[in-house]
Amino acid sequence: MSTPRPGADVRAAAAARTALTVPQLLAARAAAQPGHVAVTQGADALSLSAWQARTQAVAAGLRAAGVRPGERVGLLYGARDWIAYACSYTGVLAARAVAVPISTRTAPAEAAYMLEHSGATALLHGPGAERFDTPVRLRWGPQDVAALPQARPVEGPRPGDPAQILYTSGTTGRPKGVLAAHANLTYGMRLDPPLRTLAHSRVFLHAFPIGTNAAQTMLFNALTAHPGMLVTARFAPDPFARLIEQHRVGSVFVVPAMAIELLASGALERYDTSGVALFGSTAAALPPSVATGLAAALPGATIVNYYTSTEAAPTQTSMIFSPRRPAAIGLAAAGGALRVCDADGRACPAGVTGEVWMRSAGGAPRSYLGDPGATAQVFRGGWTRMGDIGYLDADGYLFLVDRESDVIKSGADKVSTIAVEAALHEHPDIVEAAVLGLPDPVLGRAPAAVLVATRELRLAEVRRFLATRLAAHEQPSRIAHVGELPRNAGGKVVKHRLRELFEQAPAAARTSAEPVAGADTTPGAGTGANPGGSGGADPGAGAGTGTKPGVGAGEGAANGARPGGSAGANTGAGAGTGTKARAGAGTNPGTGAGAGAGDGAKPGAGAGTGTKPGVGAGAGLGAGEGAANGARPGGSAGANTGAGAGTGAKPRAGVGTNLGAGVGNGAEPGAGATTDTSAGDGNSTGEGAATHG
DSSP states (O other): OOOOOTTHHHHHHHHHHSOOOHHHHHHHHHHHOTTOEEEEETTEEEEHHHHHHHHHHHHHHHHHTTOOTTOEEEEEEOTTOHHHHHHHHHHHHHTTOEEEEEETTSOHHHHHHHHHHHTEEEEEEOTTOTTOOOOOSEEEOHHHHHTOOOOOOOOOOOTTSEEEEEEOOOSSSSOOEEEEEHHHHTTTOOSSOSSOTTTTOSEEEEOOOTTSHHHHHHHHHHHHSSSEEEEOSSOOHHHHHHHHHHHTOSEEEEOHHHHHHHHHHTHHHHSOOTTOOEEEEOSSOOOHHHHHHHHHHOTTSEEEEEEOOTTTTTOOEEEEOOTTSTTOOBEEOTTOEEEEEOTTSOBOOTTOOEEEEEEOSSSOOOEETTOHHHHHHHEETTEEEEEEEEEEOTTOOEEEEEETTTOEEETTEEEOHHHHHHHHHTSTTEEEEEEEEEEETTTEEEEEEEEEESSOOOHHHHHHHHTTTSOGGGSOSEEEEOSSOOBOTTSOBOGGGTHHHHHHOOTTSEEEEOOOTTOSOSOOOSBSSSOOSSSSSSOOSSOOBSSSOSSSTTTOSSSSSSOOSSOOOOSOOSSOOSTTOOSSSSSSOOSBTTBOSOOSSSOOSSOOBSSSOOSSTTOOOSTTTOSSBOSSOOSSOOBOTTTTTOOOSSOOBSOOOSSSOOTTOSSSOOSSOOOOOSSSOSSSSOOSOOOOO
16 A cells, blocks of 8 residues: 655645636646547537637637627527537637627527626627627627637636626526636636546536536536537437437436436337446436436436536535435535525524525635625525525435425415425326416415326326325316426426416316316216216216216226216227226226226236236336336236346335345335345445536
8 A cells, every 4th residue: 555645635635726717727638638529519529629729719819809808708509509609618718708608599588688687798609690689899600700710828817707607597587697707617626637527438418508507517527527528409318318329428417307208208228328327417306206217227327416506506416316315316515515594594403494505615606697685695605595495314415395486385284396296207197297386265375287298187087196195285286288398498397387377278288177066067968078977077977978978088987087887988898908907998997996907007906917017006017116016016916028027116025126236125125125235325425436517
């Protein structure tokens, strides 16, 4: 064993604390690794030497054009322009100016607001930005930037100089400009690190749009991490998974919506993703069922949830998915600190819900541009108020309850939309879900859910599914179906737009509400929309045909959702196959409430085959479930993708695997052996893959 040199640790710590600038980081790495490919998009690639040369050309050109230190320069680029954007961004910073990144996905009026609010005097843009008519003193398009001659380095910025203004996602109001200095952006980085982050990968992949905090994190990964950045202009599950296979991608970064699509589409199974060592999700908390599904689909990868904000970055939490804490989003990383506070700013004890605060271990704090009141409210003595409600467990792990603005105050209760969304994501036919509060004449506000589903679900059916998962006051009183959820550029759901679905009930959204007792008491003749032979909402006593007959489409025989009395015809009779077959015939048919012998997704007792067949309500085995006893299992065995061995993400009894081999090891193991062969959960102990985002 070698003996450390005297003072080596002290010098290393001092080097880590030295404040740097972004141009310094680029120049140092370009000198050390000029041929390293930092960015790849399509057929185009950017080496570090070319990045440095273009950076200096842009910097010298801006200086020659009269751009002074501290002036704001807008950067308006599209998803296909990552290489040009990277060079323009570092060029602006090298000129001692301040970059204002904006995506061409932004509405022209909003982009104009950002440029005006930031005080931008110049604009650099890519192709397709002609529709953005913004009055600035200097405007360069792609040809102008490409024509800039090579130049010698100009005098660079100081660590305390402002570097960028990044606008928040604006999910609840107008975007705010968040100002960050070089010292903030480069905190914890070194010119000559002994080991670069993401060292387990040759390439990392993402599809984040320019102008978001996640995209800026990826840009700095390209600048400082071991692997090169592979970026795709548009996310779609199959092309994204194909890139993973073709490039043997080692690290993948997504937002939860992308993770959900990758799982639901089956793309991770159709392509070779065995090279993935790290699968990271940011921007919002991963629903536990989605994280569990990812762990099963990518058995060789470490699944990591990151939590930060535009205001708090680069401070973040990092959580390696752990079956023991499936809903946790981690501990403070990179020397930062985390606490949960009451209304007076006092730290709450473990298990007590309050507002989440984060603090960076160093570097210049961020602030809101031109808004001292909001800055004083959010940035407190080095701490950033996150605007989220959560709690810490006894070991310091953070659990989110909701956005402070999203918590639903329903009567005397408070409802977490995150908890309701997580429960909805467990339904096999729900691809995505968003929950919000709607006015209620009795309770003040009541939960409502907007669903992206593989079939149209009835409210009563959804509430039955949630009955064992949520309290009565947490269950949605109304639902709406949409083809996709409205999201901002950062991938977050824009919830204020969802209210319009219930206020206007447009044709694009199909809504349903809990029936009121005594309503629709007129017996039907058996035909038409929502017919039935006896009184009640959507009931049917006799055979009927129509859009929603008592025992026809979407209901089932005898005991479906709001069923009637005797049998009626549906998709097919006799065989008992179909999605969610109960017993008897057709799509969603059944002869008894939730029980039956047929096969299909989530069948009842008895052997069966299908999408998630099994052994009782909500049971199944094989991939993603477990042998004989999967998630919420019932009685006897059924068959699925991997019958026999019973590996899966949520085994209860018998054998199963998840994040490490071992009998009975997995998420939420129950009876039987419950050994976990991984040393710790990789979060607090330092065991497992190191992650950086």
